[in-house]
């Protein structure tokens with residue numbers, strides 16, 4: 001099996017942030033944030049959400065963005081310093097699996113597109129539960145990669161590549177659709193599910209946001225598809241883009257719940 005070196009860089013995540021902006025906004029609403037709150041963004045990446053949350057808790061509260069990528073956190077901090085929000089938005093280098101915060105510390109917590117990278121998602125949700133105050137809201141967003149649908153002739157290749165992404169490239173490819181079950185297992189109250197269908201006609205954007213090139217190259221190396229099948233697939237997609245008929249869609253899943261008293 002070829003090794004996956006990780007999909008995320010700062011520019012990729014900022015681009016994704018623009019596309020997911022309405023979903024992000026709804027997640028802040030569901031957190032029911034008040035001025036003065038202490039809020040967690042777990043797997044905060046470039047700090048897009050931490051900054052927005054910082055505006056909501058100002059002037060007395062604060063936000064902690066946690067990530068295990070130190071380079072990402074340094075860049076996130078640079079943004080916060082430019083915006084002069086460093087008193088309100090802090091970043092902490094930690095692994096989501098073993099948070100160092102005390103029990104019942106945060107008024108609310110969120111995490112977006114982290115769980116697909118976790119090999120112990122239920123343990124991490126348990127950690128989030130532990131650090132949330134009773135009555136606090138938790139919101140988790142993830143991609144349902146199993147719902148990826150691309151209009152094409154080479155349906156067999158599409159399915160092979162999609163399954164490869166789900167089962168070999170992502171650590172927890174079925175994360176999106178498993179969130180509801182996990183919220184139940186961890187005993188959150190008032191569990192709500194929102195599903196957001198996204199689509200694009202932009203082939204380049206699809207490649208940029210779906211790790212598609214890595215999926216294709218790794219699937220070829222691992223003999224999941226042949227060079228001939230890959231060439232045919234790429235030609236079809238390119239042709240569709242030239243004809244302005246490229247189509248792909250996917251669902252994002254948001255699950256929220258309240259920690260009981």
Ligand SMILES: C[S@@+](CC[C@H](N)C(=O)[O-])C[C@H]1O[C@@H](n2cnc3c(N)ncnc32)[C@H](O)[C@@H]1O
Pocket residue numbers: 008013017042043044045046047048066067068069072094095096097111112113114117118
């Ligand atoms: C797809 S990015 C999403 C970033 C951000 N939530 C956003 O919406 O822009 C996933 C982030 O989770 C971080 N991450 C992955 N596994 C982690 C772990 N075990 N502990 C902490 N951060 C982790 C990555 O470094 C990356 O920044």
